[in-house]
Amino acid sequence: MSNTIIIIPSRLAATRLPQKPLIKIKNKTLIMHVYEKAIQSQIGEVYVATCDEQIASEVRKNGGKFIMTDINHTNGTDRVYEASQKLELKDTDFVMNIQGDEPMINPLDIKNLNKLSKEKNLNISTLAYNIEKKEDYDNENIVKVITKNEISDNSATEAINFYRVIKENTSRNIYQHLGIYLYKNSALKKFVNFEKSKNEIKERLEQLRAIDNNMKINVILANYFSSGIDTKKDLEDYIKSFKK
Helix, strand or coil: CCCEEEEEEECCCCCCCCCHHHCEECCEEHHHHHHHHHHHHCCCCEEEEECCHHHHHHHHHCCCCEEECCCCCCCHHHHHHHHHHHCCCCCCCEEEEECCCCCCCCHHHHHHHHHHHHHCCCCEEEEEEECCCHHHHCCCCCCEEEECCCCECCECEEEEEEECCCCCCCCCCEEEEEEEEEEEHHHHHHHHCCCCCHHHHHHCCCCHHHHHCCCCCEEEECCCCCCCCCCHHHHHHHHHHHHC
């Protein structure tokens, strides 16, 4: 039977929110908030892939697992792939990439993504959520995905394209994309061996490399809201959510 390994790529070199993974929220660092959500999903072992000793030290002292990776990686997927190689996974195993700035991700959504993707034998899958605010269409920090059909939590449909900014009502089936992917290990190997595409570089969205090389990404509906922490405002909003 195929295994699922969760790998969380994390580094300190963020420019919009310096030292982001180590920012403390309710006496717990951002990276450990994400790590604990991954553990709670109970779908497989969890590792943080990092090139920074400070992050490794934080994970270590909290009883977590980590894998040191090359400092020269320019995106999270390459970092995840290096970690997966060190784990010597089989081609039929699954690798889940949860972004290290997604502390709101719900363990039930992680579990459902894993379950449905395995049942349907998907090569690459991800989650998306219904867009709640009109201003989110223009917010470049909130990635949008257009899907071929309406998505649900018990069916998967193909992603047509991903955008940072999109006009409201220009298409049906526009959703907010969540920073989580599940790859069959063979598909992850294929993906990282493609050159960066022009669309990927222009939009700063590495998933466009898959689309541009005719690799299908399937999208499943998340039942619980989640948003990444990219800016100081995102962080403030997340802290406020604890007080509700």
